[in-house]
Amino acid sequence: xxxxxxxxxxxxxxxxxxxxxxxxxxxxxxxxxxxxxxxxxxxxxxxxxxxxxxxxxxxxxxxxxxxxxxxxxxxxxxxxxxxxxxxxxxxxxxxxxxxxxxxxxxxxxxxxxxxxxxxxxxxxxxxxxxxxxxxxxxxxxxxxxxxxxxxxxxxxxxxxxxxxxxxxxxxxxxxxxxxxxxxxxxxxxxxxxxxxxxxxxxxxxxxxxxxxxxxxxxxxxxxxxxxxxxxxxxxxxxxxxxxxxxxxxxxxxxxxxxxxxxxxxxxxxxxxxxxxxxxxxxxxxxxxxxxxxxxxxxxxxxxxxxxxxxxxxxxxxxxxxxxxxxxxxxxxxxxxxxxxxxxxxxxxxxxxxxxxxxxxxxxxxxxxxxxxxxxxxxxxxxxx
Numbered sequence: 001x002x003x004x005x006x007x008x009x010x011x012x013x014x015x016x017x018x019x020x021x022x023x024x025x026x027x028x029x030x031x032x033x034x035x036x037x038x039x040x041x042x043x044x045x046x047x048x049x050x051x052x053x054x055x056x057x058x059x060x061x062x063x064x065x066x067x068x069x070x071x072x073x074x075x076x077x078x079x080x081x082x083x084x085x086x087x088x089x090x091x092x093x094x095x096x097x098x099x100x101x102x103x104x105x106x107x108x109x110x111x112x113x114x115x116x117x118x119x120x121x122x123x124x125x126x127x128x129x130x131x132x133x134x135x136x137x138x139x140x141x142x143x144x145x146x147x148x149x150x151x152x153x154x155x156x157x158x159x160x161x162x163x164x165x166x167x168x169x170x171x172x173x174x175x176x177x178x179x180x181x182x183x184x185x186x187x188x189x190x191x192x193x194x195x196x197x198x199x200x201x202x203x204x205x206x207x208x209x210x211x212x213x214x215x216x217x218x219x220x221x222x223x224x225x226x227x228x229x230x231x232x233x234x235x236x237x238x239x240x241x242x243x244x245x246x247x248x249x250x251x252x253x254x255x256x257x258x259x260x261x262x263x264x265x266x267x268x269x270x271x272x273x274x275x276x277x278x279x280x281x282x283x284x285x286x287x288x289x290x291x292x293x294x295x296x297x298x299x300x301x302x303x304x305x306x307x308x309x310x311x312x313x314x315x316x317x318x319x320x321x322x323x324x325x326x327x328x329x330x331x332x333x334x335x336x337x338x339x340x341x342x343x344x345x346x347x348x349x350x351x352x353x354x355x356x357x358x359x360x361x362x363x364x365x366x367x368x369x370x371x372x373x374x375x376x377x378x379x380x381x382x383x384x
Contacts, residue, residue: 006030021046038062053078065249065294070095080312084301085109086126104145104192105129107303139176141183142190142200154187154207156214163246164206165333166314167218170236170322171225172199178228187217196236196322206243209337218333222326234273236322237280238329240336241314247344252309253290254343256299258351259307260285265353266306269335269374271321271328280306280318287348327366334367335360 002015006027019031021044026034038045040062051063053076058066068082069075070092083096086108091100101112104123115124123144153164170193182188182202193201202221212218232238247255259266263282270280281304289298295309302308308316317339320332338360346355357375360368 008034040066068092072099082312083109084310085111088301102146103129106195107145139179139190139200141179142176142192145192145201147189147191149189149205152186152205154205154211156208156210159208159210161208161210162243164208164243165212166206166241167202167204167329167333168237168239168241169202169221169225169232169329170196170199170238171202171230171232171324172196172236173225173228173230174198176200178224178230181224181227182221185217185220187215188221199230199236206241212333218329219326222324222329225324230324232322232324234321237318238320238322238332240317240320240333241311242317242336242340244311244313244315247315247340251344252295252315254348254351255315255339256295256307256309257285257287257290257348258339258343259283259305260290261287261351262353262356263306266319268378269371270319271323271332273321280304280320282306291348331367331370334364335371338364338367 003012004015004018004025005012006018007024008026008030011027013027015025018025018027020026021031021035034047035044036047036050036057037043038050038059039056040058043059045057045059047057049060050057051060051067052058053063053067066079067076068079068090070077071089072091072095075092075094077092081093083091083093083100085091085100091109096109099111100109101115101124102109103115103126105125106129108126110124110126112124115126117124123146155161155164176190179190182190187204187207189203189205191201191203193199204217207217244252260283263284267280267282272280281302283299283305285298299305299309301310303310303316304318306317306319308318317336319336323329323332338356341363342356342359343351345359357368357371360371
C-alpha cells in the first residue's frame with residue numbers, strides 16, 4: 001500500500017486519500033482549508049494567493065478583469081457597479097451617490113461642489129453647460145436629462161429571452177404637443193437634451209425584439225412625430241441600447257473590434273454628416289489590443305464612442321443619425337441586430353464586411369436593402 005505525507009500537516013495517509021495541488025499532496029482537511037475554486041472561471045486556486053470579495057475567492061486574472069478600485073475611497077467593488085467621472089476616475093456606487101451627480105445637460109459626471117444647482121428646474125449643471133430658458137420646451141411629461149425611471153420590461157406573453165432593446169430618439173420640434181399623443185404608450189418617457197437645440201429626447205423602456213416587431217412601436221413613434229412636423233437634423237441621434245449581459249466578455253471585445261475594423265463602412269451607413277461624427281466617434285485599435293486588454297484599457301471611458309461600453313447594464317450603439325422616418329428607424333434597428341448576431345456566430349479571425357452583408361441579406365431584409373443601396377451608391381460615385 002502506497003503511503004504519502006500531507007505537504008501541510010505531514011500526516012501519513014494512503015495515496016488515494018490525498019488531494020493533489022500543483023504536484024503536492026494534501027490531506028482532505030488541509031486541502032479544504034488551503035484551496036478553493038475561482039468563483040468566475042472555476043480554476044483551483046490557493047486561498048492565500050487569491051483575491052476575495054464578498055466572501056468569494058477569485059484567481060488574479062478574473063479578479064482584475066471583473067473588479068475595480070474606487071479612485072475616491074479605494075474600496076474594491078464589481079466592475080458592473082462602477083461609474084465614471086468626466087476625467088476618467090472610477091467611482092463606486094456609494095461615492096457616486098454621496099458626492100457626485102450627472103450634469104442634466106451633457107450627462108457627464110462631476111463632483112457636486114464643482115456644479116451649479118438651478119432652483120428653477122431642480123437640476124445640477126456642470127460649468128460648461130449653461131441653463132437657457134429660451135431653448136427649453138416645457139411640458140409636464142418632460143423630465144430632466146438625468147432622469148432614470150425603474151425599468152419596465154416589455155415582452156410578448158410567455159416569451160423567454162434575456163435580450164432587451166431600448167431606443168433613444170432625439171428630435172427637434174417647436175413645442176411639446178406631440179407628447180400628448182406619444183404618452184398613450186407606457187413604453188415611452190421623455191427627457192430634456194441640450195445637444196438637440198429646441199427639442200427633447202424620446203426614450204423607451206426595455207423591450208424584446210419580438211415585442212418591438214409585433215406591437216409596431218417604432219412605426220407609432222415615427223408616424224406621430226411626422227404628424228407634428230418634428231425634425232431630426234445632424235445634431236440628433238438614434239441611439240440603441242441592448243442588454244449587456246447577453247454578451248460574454250469575449251463577445252464584447254468582438255463587438256468593439258467589429259466597430260474598429262469596419263469603422264468606415266459603418267459610418268457610411270450611419271446616415272450621419274461627416275462633420276457631425278463626434279456624436280459617434282470612430283476608434284482605431286488592432287485585434288491584439290482587444291484580445292490582450294480589457295475593453296476599457298483599450299478604449300478608455302469615452303461615452304461618445306460608436307459603441308459605448310461605459311454603462312453598467314447596457315451597451316449603447318451611437319452609430320445612427322436621428323430620424324423621424326419609420327423605415328429608417330427600422331433599418332437602424334435591423335443593422336444593429338445583424339451586427340450582434342454576426343459577432344456572436346462568427347470567429348473574430350473570420351470577420352469580413354462581405355460576410356456581415358451576406359448575413360444581413362439572409363436574415364434582415366429591410367436593413368440589408370439599405371446597406372445594399374448605400375454600397376451601390378458609393379460604387380457609382382467612385383466611378384464618376
